[in-house]
Amino acid sequence: MGKVDELENYYYTTGKVEGDYVTDTEGGGESFPSSLISGIPTFLKSEVLPPETDMMEDAGVKAAMLGFPWEATNTCRPGTSYGPRAVRLASEHYLGYHAEYGTDLHESLNLVDAGDIGIVPGSIPKTFARAEKCVRNIVQAGAFPVVFGGDDSCPIPIVNAVAGETDGDVGYIHVDSHMDTAESVGGMKNNHATTVTRAMDNDNVSPENVALVGMNGPLNPPGGREFAEETGITMRSIWDIDDRGIEDVAEEAIEVASDGTDRVVLHTDLDVIDQGFVPGVTTPEPAGLTPREALKMMRVFAEGGIDAHVIVECSPVHDIANMSARVAVRLAMDVLGVRANPGGSGRL
Known part of the structure; x- marks a missing residue:
């Protein structure tokens, strides 16, 4: 002994x-199961594997979590650089089994935690180049990247990476209280308010394949609706969702993004959810979605076919009892649950 x-x-x-x-x-x-409360935090207790294409291919990885602890373009409340860390901690009471989909995410997807992108403080070009390289490696390995930010500029290199790895067209779904359609902010083209505009800078991301969902609140720019009409993007506000229902609006968005495209990137800003449910975000808004509505939307998108998911704006310094981080974990788990068991009912 x-x-x-x-x-x-x-x-x-x-x-x-x-x-x-x-x-x-x-x-x-x-x-x-002592692993519920013991050990070094990783996403859903996943094994750690660097975002290197060969290593992921050899391990048969089908999905990888990647942290993007970046908030250098944020102009609102701080703290999102600690978002990925908070998400890992918030996932600690899950073991990877998704009861509603009757599947173990580790067994079905060989899910791994690919660590964090190496941030270069103060340098958008260097940091975004590193982020794009990491995501390209994951995509090249045939795996599904789930990226946790970070401020709302984080999707820019993610979309660029997927677009750069796709010969055909790419669709983009932007779930957010805010349009993020500015051309620049104070002369900065890569900013948390320019995410949609930068996505459309890619030659294979057409405005006709861009869908904005959940817009809500006074912070949206003047002429936002006119911008949508002029460019050809599809925009549906929180009030459109009220009128038509979650499933109908979500189904329209995935149809728009997937029409004639080879890949679709989903971007979820946690501030699309009402601040009573997600207090720990950079730009909180009242009158947003409930977590259940957001989950329904994520499931529709996953069932329709998405190829990358980036979730942003978790700011633990404002987060009461990890509420926002827990919602972020659940959003990702439900998307992964659909991918792991497409025939599952999503119900107990």
Whole structure:
């Protein structure tokens, strides 16, 4: 018997230093999944594997979580550079099994945690180049990237990476309270308010394959509706969702993004959800979606076919009891659940 076994037996005694020992099961030993509360945090307790194409191919990875701890373009509340870390911590009470889809995400997808993109403080070009390279590697390996930001500029290199790895056209779905259609902010073209505009800079991302969903609140720019009409993008506000329902609007968005395209990138800004449910975001808005509505939307998109998902704006410094981070985890898990078991009902 090794030293660890001896110590375990000591602490399983019935009150005496020497004597009868209770069994592991009776003492709550091996029957309890201690990994729920032990170990170094990774996303859903996944194994860590760098975003290197050869390594991911050899491991048969079908989905990879990647952190993007970046907030250098943020003009609102701070803290999103700690978003990926908060998401990993918030995933700690899950083990990777998705009961509603009846599937183990690790077994079905060989899910891994690819770590964080190496940030170069103050340098958008260097940081975005690194981010694009990491995502290109994951896509080249045939895996599905789930990227957690970071501020709302994080989708820019993600879309660029997917577009650069796709011979045909790419669709883009932007789920957000805000349009993010500025050409620049203070002369900065790569900014958290220019995400949609930069996506359309790619030659194979046509405005006709861009769908904006969930727009809500006073922070949207003047002439936003006119911009949508002039460019040809599809925009549906929170009030359109009220009128038509979640499923109808979501189905329209995935049809727009997937019409004639080879790949689709989904971008979810957590501020599309009402601030009462997700207080820990950069730009909170009241009157947004409920988490259940957001989950319904994610499921429709995943069922329709998406090839990358980037979730942004989790800011743990404002997050009460990890509420926003937990919602981010669940959004990702439901998308992964659909991919792992496309025939699943999504119900218990």
